[in-house]
Amino acid sequence: MNWQEWAAKQGIEAVTNPLQIAKLSQDYYHFSPVLTPILEHKRADIVLKPATEEEVIAIAQACVRENTFLTVRGSGTGNYGQCVPLEGGVVLDTTKLQRIIHLEPGYTIVEPGVKLAQFEQQAQAIGWEWRMVPSTVRTATIGGFIGGGSGGIGSILYGQLRDRGNLLGARVVTMTDPVQVIELEGEAAQVVNHAYGVNGIITALTMPLAPAYPWDAYGVTFADFDRAAQFGLALGNCDGIIKKLISVFDRPIPEFFTTLRGQVPPDRCLVLTIVNHNDRLALTELARFWGGELVSIDKPITAIECTWNHTTLHARSSDPSLTYLQCLYPDLETIAHLRELFPEELIMHLEFIRSAGKVVAAAIPLVRFTTPDRLDEIIKIHETNGVFVANPHTYLLEDGGMKTIDREQLAFKQRIDPKGLMNPGKMRAWLELNQ
Numbered sequence: 527m528n529w530q531e532w533a534a535k536q537g538i539e540a541v542t543n544p545l546q547i548a549k550l551s552q553d554y555y556h557f558s559p560v561l562t563p564i565l566e567h568k569r570a571d572i573v574l575k576p577a578t579e580e581e582v583i584a585i586a587q588a589c590v591r592e593n594t595f596l597t598v599r600g601s602g603t604g605n606y607g608q609c610v611p612l613e614g615g616v617v618l619d620t621t622k623l624q625r626i627i628h629l630e631p632g633y634t635i636v637e638p639g640v641k642l643a644q645f646e647q648q649a650q651a652i653g654w655e656w657r658m659v660p661s662t663v664r665t666a667t668i669g670g671f672i673g674g675g676s677g678g679i680g681s682i683l684y685g686q687l688r689d690r691g692n693l694l695g696a697r698v699v700t701m702t703d704p705v706q707v708i709e710l711e712g713e714a715a716q717v718v719n720h721a722y723g724v725n726g727i728i729t730a731l732t733m734p735l736a737p738a739y740p741w742d743a744y745g746v747t748f749a750d751f752d753r754a755a756q757f758g759l760a761l762g763n764c765d766g767i768i769k770k771l772i773s774v775f776d777r778p779i780p781e782f783f784t785t786l787r788g789q790v791p792p793d794r795c796l797v798l799t800i801v802n803h804n805d806r807l808a809l810t811e812l813a814r815f816w817g818g819e820l821v822s823i824d825k826p827i828t829a830i831e832c833t834w835n836h837t838t839l840h841a842r843s844s845d846p847s848l849t850y851l852q853c854l855y856p857d858l859e860t861i862a863h864l865r866e867l868f869p870e871e872l873i874m875h876l877e878f879i880r881s882a883g884k885v886v887a888a889a890i891p892l893v894r895f896t897t898p899d900r901l902d903e904i905i906k907i908h909e910t911n912g913v914f915v916a917n918p919h920t921y922l923l924e925d926g927g928m929k930t931i932d933r934e935q936l937a938f939k940q941r942i943d944p945k946g947l948m949n950p951g952k953m954r955a956w957l958e959l960n961q
């Protein structure tokens with residue numbers, strides 16, 4: 527079928543320019559030297575940009591009728607080729623689905639293409655904000671965050687997206703014949719949470735909000751990494767200081783942060799934190815107790831865009847041989863042990879978060895890449911030491927995440943995408959079933 531003609535008849539915006547299609551078929555998988563050669567040449571046949579749910583339904587219906595693969599894309603800032611169309615077909619770009627359907631203190635209902643930062647400006651005007659955002663807050667969509675993200679700035683208060691209560695509901699367009707629109711509430715919505723868009727097109731999300739504090743950003747510098755990590759953990763555990771970010775960087779990472787030049791000394795270990803304005807004194811005293819020196823950062827966004835996977839972005843701009851891992855360390859002793867094991871290959875970067883009621887060290891350490899085998903070996907040694915690694919060097923949903931097959935997610939896909947047209951090749955459970 528001629529998709530360009532079809533889209534024109536429907537009045538749906540289509541992108542047909544090969545250069546633009548190439549751009550809209552990619553994400554940030556290039557942080558991974560393993561994924562780059564596999565994904566860099568993958569292309570959609572066409573990119574369609576629906577502006578309403580009716581247009582989404584029309585596209586889904588046409589794909590089902592024509593047996594055409596469909597891959598949903600928000601802003602394309604995912605890190606593992608999550609929205610790269612492995613088999614071509616249609617890329618459905620959600621960025622015109624930008625309506626805030628409902629906003630009141632405590633929660634919101636939004637279309638998936640709503641940009642996180644734009645929404646936040648409106649919510650903050652009534653004293654509320656997202657519970658958590660990724661460091662890509664200025665570009666990412668809420669649909670993409672739910673479809674492919676995990677957590678970020680705010681996770682030290684509210685945990686991760688997968689935690690109960692952090693997603694209240696989703697409205698989903700199916701790929702059945704005929705296409706249906708279904709509402710998922712509460713726990714039932716978990717099947718589309720972090721599903722890489724393999725099991726339905728989200729057209730609305732009901733999200734809880736958090737009270738917005740007047741936030742200030744600080745750097746706390748230390749001569750020694752262990753002290754910086756201990757301070758980070760102590761700050762995480764200090765319930766009286768309200769904070770939404772605690773990131774810890776070993777040397778030489780602060781040197782990579784060009785936007786912080788003149789604000790923090792680049793030659794010391796660094797903790798970046800964002801705390802409630804009124805907690806400055808308490809933070810200053812805690813920093814002093816641990817031997818750190820406190821400096822103010824001009825704006826929270828300057829700090830945010832150095833943390834989470836922005837750290838890897840800045841590091842790779844200075845040294846493209848660097849890549850990364852995503853870890854959950856059991857304790858600070860294990861971190862110290864692994865730093866000793868890989869003095870030349872691992873540069874530590876921690877993000878303290880709240881997990882099941884405890885403050886834990888999530889981490890996105892930088893790794894000096896040599897070969898895929900050595901990268902696997904470094905991952906295995908981490909695992910042998912009790913570290914959970916969410917491998918960012920695979921595009922397979924399960925292998926990058928919890929490593930187990932999610933039966934409910936699979937059953938839901940069988941029900942709503944029986945032909946397996948959505949984001950093909952990304953779900954191991956589906957591939958194994960249909961081999």
Ligand SMILES: Cc1cc2nc3c(=O)[nH]c(=O)nc-3n(C[C@H](O)[C@H](O)[C@H](O)COP(=O)(O)OP(=O)(O)OC[C@H]3O[C@@H](n4cnc5c(N)ncnc54)[C@H](O)[C@@H]3O)c2cc1C
Pocket residue numbers: 553554597598599600601602603604605608609620638659660661662665666667668669670671672673674675676677678679721722723724726727728729833834835836839949
């Ligand atoms: C520099 C950098 C820093 C980052 N920091 C963080 C971080 O702090 N925390 C974090 O969690 N992630 C982070 N990421 C990853 C990514 O930016 C976030 O997950 C972001 O929220 C993705 O949003 P997006 O709009 O770009 O989604 P996309 O990349 O476009 O899509 C992500 C996934 O969601 C699916 N999807 C999108 N919209 C829909 C929909 N409507 N229905 C169904 N499925 C859909 C897509 O198919 C894809 O599988 C980072 C990435 C980079 C490059």
